[in-house]
Amino acid sequence: MITKKLPGWLLSALLSAPLCLPALVATAAQHDQVVAERTLAVEVEGLNGDLPGELADNIRAFLAIERMKGETAPMASRLQYLHRQAEEQIRTALQPFGYYLPTIKTELIDQPNQWLARYQVDPGEQVRLENINIAVTGEAETDPQFMLALADNKLQKGQTLRHSDYETLKSRLQSLASERGYYEAVLSRQQLLINPELNQADIELVLESGPRYRIGAVNFSDAPVGDALLSRYVPFKEGDPVSSGRLLELQRGLTESDYFSRVEVQPSWDKAVDNVVPIDVDLEANKRTAYRFGAGYGTDTGARLSASVNRRWINSRGHSFTGLTQLSEVESTAAVQYNIPGEKPQTDSYSARLAWETELTDTTDSEILTLGLLWKKQLGPWQRLLSIDWEQERFTLDDEASSTSFLIPGMRWSTTNTDNPLNPTRGYRLSLELDAASQVLLSEADFVQAQAKGKHVLTLNNRTRLLTRAEIGVTAMDNFDLMPSSHRFFAGGDNSVRGYDYKELGPVGTNGDVVGGRYLLVGSAEVDYLVAESWRVAAFYDVGNSLDSLSEPLQNGVGVGVRWQSPIGPVRVDLAKPLEESGFRIHFTLGPDL
Numbered sequence: 001m002i003t004k005k006l007p008g009w010l011l012s013a014l015l016s017a018p019l020c021l022p023a024l025v026a027t028a029a030q031h032d033q034v035v036a037e038r039t040l041a042v043e044v045e046g047l048n049g050d051l052p053g054e055l056a057d058n059i060r061a062f063l064a065i066e067r068m069k070g071e072t073a074p075m076a077s078r079l080q081y082l083h084r085q086a087e088e089q090i091r092t093a094l095q096p097f098g099y100y101l102p103t104i105k106t107e108l109i110d111q112p113n114q115w116l117a118r119y120q121v122d123p124g125e126q127v128r129l130e131n132i133n134i135a136v137t138g139e140a141e142t143d144p145q146f147m148l149a150l151a152d153n154k155l156q157k158g159q160t161l162r163h164s165d166y167e168t169l170k171s172r173l174q175s176l177a178s179e180r181g182y183y184e185a186v187l188s189r190q191q192l193l194i195n196p197e198l199n200q201a202d203i204e205l206v207l208e209s210g211p212r213y214r215i216g217a218v219n220f221s222d223a224p225v226g227d228a229l230l231s232r233y234v235p236f237k238e239g240d241p242v243s244s245g246r247l248l249e250l251q252r253g254l255t256e257s258d259y260f261s262r263v264e265v266q267p268s269w270d271k272a273v274d275n276v277v278p279i280d281v282d283l284e285a286n287k288r289t290a291y292r293f294g295a296g297y298g299t300d301t302g303a304r305l306s307a308s309v310n311r312r313w314i315n316s317r318g319h320s321f322t323g324l325t326q327l328s329e330v331e332s333t334a335a336v337q338y339n340i341p342g343e344k345p346q347t348d349s350y351s352a353r354l355a356w357e358t359e360l361t362d363t364t365d366s367e368i369l370t371l372g373l374l375w376k377k378q379l380g381p382w383q384r385l386l387s388i389d390w391e392q393e394r395f396t397l398d399d400e401a402s403s404t405s406f407l408i409p410g411m412r413w414s415t416t417n418t419d420n421p422l423n424p425t426r427g428y429r430l431s432l433e434l435d436a437a438s439q440v441l442l443s444e445a446d447f448v449q450a451q452a453k454g455k456h457v458l459t460l461n462n463r464t465r466l467l468t469r470a471e472i473g474v475t476a477m478d479n480f481d482l483m484p485s486s487h488r489f490f491a492g493g494d495n496s497v498r499g500y501d502y503k504e505l506g507p508v509g510t511n512g513d514v515v516g517g518r519y520l521l522v523g524s525a526e527v528d529y530l531v532a533e534s535w536r537v538a539a540f541y542d543v544g545n546s547l548d549s550l551s552e553p554l555q556n557g558v559g560v561g562v563r564w565q566s567p568i569g570p571v572r573v574d575l576a577k578p579l580e581e582s583g584f585r586i587h588f589t590l591g592p593d594l
Contacts, residue, residue, distance in 0.1 A: 039114045040073040042066050047105060047122035055097060055123060062093035065117050073115045083108045083117055090121060098161035099123040100196035126160040127194060131202040136173065140185070140209030145176055161201045166192055173207045181242030183269055183277070184210030213242045213267075216278040223283045225259055226316040230281075232345050233257070242267060242277060253346040254283070258312050258320075261286045288312055299588050300493045300502040302329030318345065330502065332358045347378030359486075363503050363514040366395035366485045385412040390442070395485040397516070398509025404484045407442040410435040418457070418594050422569050425459045429594040435487070447477035449487060451520070455594050463530040467593060471496075471544070473520030480518060480548075488516025489546040491555070494589045496522055497542045499557030499578035501585070506546030517546035521554060528563055536563040540574070555580055566590075 042065055044056050060066045065082040073079055087104050094102050103122040108115065132155055140146045149172050154165040170190065177185035189206040215238055220230050233253045236246045251265040262284035267277045294306040304326060311321040320339045326332060335355035342348025351374040358367045372389035387410045394403045411434045418427025433451040437443035451473040458466045473489045492500035506514040522544030528536040538561040545554045559576030574587040 038073050040065070040068050040071060040079070041114050041116045042069040043116065043118045045118075045120055047103060047120040051121055051123070055094060055099075055121075058096070059090050059093045059119070059121065062089045063119075064089065079115060080108070086117070086119060090119060094121075094123050096163040097123075098126040098128075098163075098201075100127055100194060101125070101199070125199055127196070127199055127201050129155060129157055129159050129161055129203065130200040132157055133189075133204045133206070134169070135205075136207045136209060138182070138185075138209035139212045140177065140180070140182055140207070143176075143180065143209075143212075145180060146173070146207075146209075149173060149176060155203055155205075161194075163192070166203060166205075170205065173205075177207065177209060179244045181213040182209040182211075183213050183242070183267075183272075186210075211275045213269075213272060214276045215240050215242055215267075216272075216276040218279045218281060220281045221283050223259070224285045224288070224313050224316070225318040229316075229318045229341060229345065230254075232341070232343065239276075247279070250281070254281070257318075257345065258310075259286055259318065260284060286312055296590065297588065298494060298590070299586065300495075301331055304328035304331075317341075330359060330361055342375075342377065344378070347376075347383070349376050350374070351376070357486075361503050362501070363490070363506075364395065364397060364485045364516075366393060368393045368484075368486055381417065382413050382415045385414075386410070387412070391484070391486075393484040393486060397485055398511050398513045400509075402484075404444050404482065405442070406437045406444065406484065408435050408437050409441075416594055421592060421594070423565050424457045424593055425465065426457055427594050428454065428456045430454050445477065445479055445482040447475060447483065447487075449473070449475045449477075457593055460527075465528050467524075467526040467528065469522075469524045471520060471522040475518040477518070483516075485516060489518070489520035490514065490516050491520060491522055491544050491546045494587045497544045497555055497557050497578075498540065498559055498574055498587050499542070499576035499581075499585050500555065505544070505555055507548045507552075514546075517548045519547040519550060521545060521547065521550075534565040536565070537561070538563055538572075538574075540576075542576075559584075561587075 042063070044059050044063070044066075045051055063086055065086055068074065068082075074082075083106065087106055090104055091102060094100075101124045103124060105120040107118045109118065134150060134153065134155060136143075136146045136150065149169070153169045154162075155169060170187065174185070174187070176182075186208055187205065188208045189204050191204050193202040193204075195201070215236055217238065218231070218234055220227060223230060233250060235249045235253070236243070240246070247265050247267070251263050254260055254263045254265075260283050262282075264282040266280050266282075268280050269277055271278050288311065290310045290312065292306075292308045292310070295304065296306075297303050305328075306324070306326040308322065308324045313320055318341045321336070322339070323336045325334050333355065335353060337351050337353040340350040342350060353370070353372050353374065355370045356368070357370070359365070369392045370389050372387055375386045377384050389408050389410065390405070391408060392403075392405050394401070396402070412431065414429070414431040416427070416429045418424040418429075431453045434449070436448045438446050451471070453469075453471045455469045456467070458468075460466055475483070475487075475489070477483055489506065490503035491497050491505035493502035493504075497505060504514060507517045509515040522542070524540060524542045526538055526540035528538035530536050540559055540561065542557040543554050545552065556579040557576050558579065559574050561572055561574035564571045569590065569592045572587070572589045575584055576587055577584050
């Protein structure tokens with residue numbers, strides 16, 4: 001056996017290595033501990049000037065290191081890895097805007113209290129479009145909607161490239177094909193070729209539409225109402241081109257009819273013959289009878305309870321029946337109504353109603369029995385309601401009891417336009433009413449009465465809205481003493497001039513009680529401000545009165561309020577002061593702004 005003696009320096013190194021290793025590990029751990037205790041700052045800026053905001057925002061969205069900004073820095077090895085990835089991530093973030101040759105300077109700076117990752121970017125010159133081939137073939141080639149889409153697109157020779165414009169046009173062509181019945185449509189060629197060295201891009205985009213399919217028979221599943229009624233919900237004719245918008249209109253109309261709990265409208269493409277496709281409508285009946293109970297409170301009406309029954313269909317023709325009872329400290333109602341669908345049942349109907357109403361306030365005490373007929377019809381954006389009511393009313397005004405009978409033909413027009421019915425940022429509501437009576441037609445006196453109401457919501461900035469409303473009423477009648485209390489104008493209350501009690505404003509009788517007037521003028525302006533999610537504060541000014549002469553003075557009220565946007569609409573609490581009187585009044589209301 002031959003042995004060799006190790007050199008002394010090597011033996012010393014081997015013996016000392018185990019002693020040094022823990023020290024090295026400890027030093028590395030201490031270093032990582034120091035790094036971990038510092039925060040990370042990230043800067044993205046232009047290399048030769050300001051970097052456009054949309055570019056900086058997209059770069060930050062792509063940068064993985066950006067997500068740790070402001071937090072405790074990771075270990076040094078992890079931090080270096082993220083920093084090395086940054087340049088490629090920045091290049092990727094710039095490409096959707098057409099920048100393919102950027103100049104990027106990256107730095108990772110070890111500062112006493114933090115790590116600073118700095119990225120300076122010069123996006124360079126934007127790629128421009130050169131060769132463009134965009135076309136639609138097949139039957140859609142002469143379709144006006146496709147011709148408009150091609151004419152409006154932003155992909156033109158010489159224009160700077162933005163990937164979003166290319167994707168938008170692709171999506172629009174595909175959506176149009178789906179919406180307009182081109183079931184076999186395909187993008188046969190779709191490519192975006194970019195040459196960064198020449199700073200140019202070529203586009204080829206071709207949609208082969210194939211034939212346009214037509215609507216065949218509409219087949220309804222079993223339903224509690226007959227096909228004669230269901231067919232009146234169909235907004236198209238057999239042979240019309242397939243349109244997803246019209247199919248959705250059919251589905252929406254049947255859903256809102258209240259006959260069904262589920263509605264599905266689908267073309268049966270697998271059953272199409274000669275490009276004619278049948279439409280299958282799958283229906284699931286709702287519960288035939290619905291009951292509803294409620295409770296609430298308003299400063300005008302006090303506490304109130306309500307109960308209703310809705311017989312959704314009585315027969316196969318879709319006739320329905322509703323009954324309502326509502327009790328409150330001020331107003332109580334019991335009413336029944338029989339409804340018949342019209343020619344366009346989504347919006348048109350005929351009804352017969354019987355109602356009993358009472359009202360008891362500081363100024364009026366009345367009881368009304370009404371028997372009437374109604375015809376509701378949609379005319380463009382306006383809903384029109386024609387009615388004829390026989391009203392028998394017993395009432396007491398100024399301590400004098402009276403009883404009247406009137407046959408009153410009436411007309412109502414109303415329209416609403418808003419972006420959100422429960423929480424509008426813009427919109428308006430208008431309504432016009434006209435009533436009349438004549439001694440020739442079973443009435444005790446002649447009169448004509450007109451009333452106009454309007455509300456408007458306007459957003460001033462991200463947090464502030466302006467809400468305005470106005471109401472005007474006019475009565476033409478020789479002997480106004482014969483006018484029943486329900487057709488006289490009063491002002492004051494939650495939805496009138498706040499600061500005054502319900503129906504507190506108007507002409508007074510010999511005993512000093514308010515007896516109502518011939519005319520009504522009310523206006524309001526309110527500004528509300530969003531202070532937190534679902535919460536607003538408001539300030540308002542109301543003006544108005546009920547008058548016998550337009551020369552009489554108007555009353556004024558000012559105040560502040562709080563608004564909570566509940567799931568069923570805004571809840572309002574107002575503190576209002578009448579300017580002509582002392583004291584304050586609290587108003588509480590629930591309901592939509594329009």
